[in-house]
Amino acid sequence: MTRRTGNPLGFALALASTATLVTGLAIPRAMAKSTAHDGIALSNSYAGNSWRQQMLKMWKEASHQAISGGIVAKTKIVNADNSASQQESQIEDLILEGWKAIVIDAASPTALNGVIAKACHAGIVVVAFDSLVTAPCAYKVAYNYVHMGQIEARFVAKSLHGKGNVLEVRGIAGTSVDTDIHKGIVETFRKYPKMKIVGSVHGDWTQSIAQKAVAGVLPSLPHIEAVVTQGGDGYGTYEAFMAAGRGTPLIIFGNRQVELSLWAKLDKKPGGYHTISLSSAPGVSSIALWVAQQILAGAKVPKVVNVPLLQIHANQLQSWLKVLPQGAVATPLYSQTWTERLIAANLHHTAPPASPGPETLH
Incomplete structure (x- = not known):
């Protein structure tokens, strides 16, 4: 003692x-x-x-x-x-x-x-x-929303081997979140000269608004290999591409149940669907x-x-889907x-x- x-x-x-x-x-x-x-x-x-x-x-x-x-x-x-x-x-x-x-x-x-x-x-x-x-x-x-943009852009650049056309779907204009994620995306793509942001729209982090905005800009855009988003806009973006008959690009998702369900559905197709989902929680x-x-x-x-940030990878997809009700995040x-x-x-x-x-x- x-x-x-x-x-x-x-x-x-x-x-x-x-x-x-x-x-x-x-x-x-x-x-x-x-x-x-x-x-x-x-x-x-x-x-x-x-x-x-x-x-x-x-x-x-x-x-x-x-x-x-x-x-x-x-x-x-x-x-x-x-x-x-x-x-x-x-x-x-x-x-x-x-x-x-x-x-x-x-x-x-x-x-x-x-x-x-x-x-x-x-x-x-x-x-x-x-x-x-x-x-x-x-x-x-x-x-760190700048880091979120960096994660998205880096994943896209590596998945496309450093070359491709990208559509950016942004959030609500004027908010610090939108500004910071955009900054991270742009800064990272500068390191990949053959990665081009060929279009940018504001989806306001809302599926319906994103779908309408993407649908409005798609006719003026070349072939799109990937879409970087800010959360709440991935499913609406997918719907706009389907309605335009453009095929499915690599879309970064934002942890919504509807997006995770779409990812699980796309992943069942031959070759699967390679993406990530990340967002603030x-x-x-x-x-x-x-x-x-x-x-x-x-x-x-x-x-x-x-x-x-809450980042969801393919091996975590089903465990989240089991507990998320429709419409949840x-x-x-x-x-x-x-x-x-x-x-x-x-x-x-x-x-x-x-x-x-x-x-x-x-």
């Missing part, structure tokens, strides 16, 4: 430090400030596609866990109609209502900065996720909620919490404990925890 010597307070502090190192948490839960009486609101810019619908569902499930577990008192969702001015007005209302934290999926990287600064000045924790903001006081739960809203809660609890949280539901580990990984610059799998879905 080791004999305890020295300052009892120093020994207690050492124990607390050890607990922090062992668990990887910013602060031990026993020492955290209670958030049981706090409320966290979600300001969402847009709810018009399956990704956003799934994102809202994941927020509601995480909120239920937080409220039923006595971790927070209440949550709320307000949706803007893809309008930065409407979202700004809604955030003004949330400030007046006295919410302790506001989580934001933004309509614009810059248009909300003024009202965000007002919220921060009022002592409200602001956490942006998915479509981010540039307001310095806001915390960010961030995917709609469950990132649950991470953002827990990040806000951790900040309110007094945990040390970096200004930017980086989250790994592949995503885990992230827990408070998993988020604490992610925060610790960001603080210590270590590998993020392994992403939960389809088993987290109900």
Whole structure:
């Protein structure tokens, strides 16, 4: 048995430090400030596609866990109609209502900065996720969307042996997500001089809009070997190619159930269908909620919490399809404990925890 010597307070502090190192948490839960009486609101810019619908569902499930577990008192969702001015007005209302934290999926990287600064000045924790903001006081739960574009373009270039015509289907114009994915695609294709982006349309991350946009541009385009996308547009793109009698190019999918089902169908044909599916996970809203809660609890949280993309390969396709209902998007539901580990990984610059799998879905 080791004999305890020295300052009892120093020994207690050492124990607390050890607990922090062992668990990887910013602060031990026993020492955290209670958030049981706090409320966290979600300001969402847009709810018009399956990704956003799934994102809202994941927020509601995480909120239920937080409220039923006595971790927070209440949550709320307000949706803007893809309008930065409407979202700004809604955030003004949330400030007046006295919410302790506001989580934001933004309509614009810059248009909300003024009202965000007002919220921060009022002592409200602001956490942006998915479509981010540039307001310095806001915390960010961030995917590396430039890297997403790089992954897509690299996969296409290697699959086509560095030569081919590519159609780019982009997201909502003006958002940081669209800008960053496009940047990664363009930067990567510069390394392959014989890879040509011969057309570009905005599909707004929505199947029907993507189908219409692609159908409108196809008659003016040469033969297309591949399509790079941003998620929510792969199936609509495929339908447009079929309607035009153009054959099926290599399409990068975006983790929607309809896209994964299409991939499984195409893969049954002779020779299979070689692609990948990747996207941000709609469950990132649950991470953002827990990040806000951790900040309110007094945990040390970096200004930017980086989250790994959810990438699905052929050998994972069936396990996701087994649990995804029609119209859903592949995503885990992230827990408070998993988020604490992610925060610790960001603080210590270590590998993020392994992403939960389809088993987290109900």
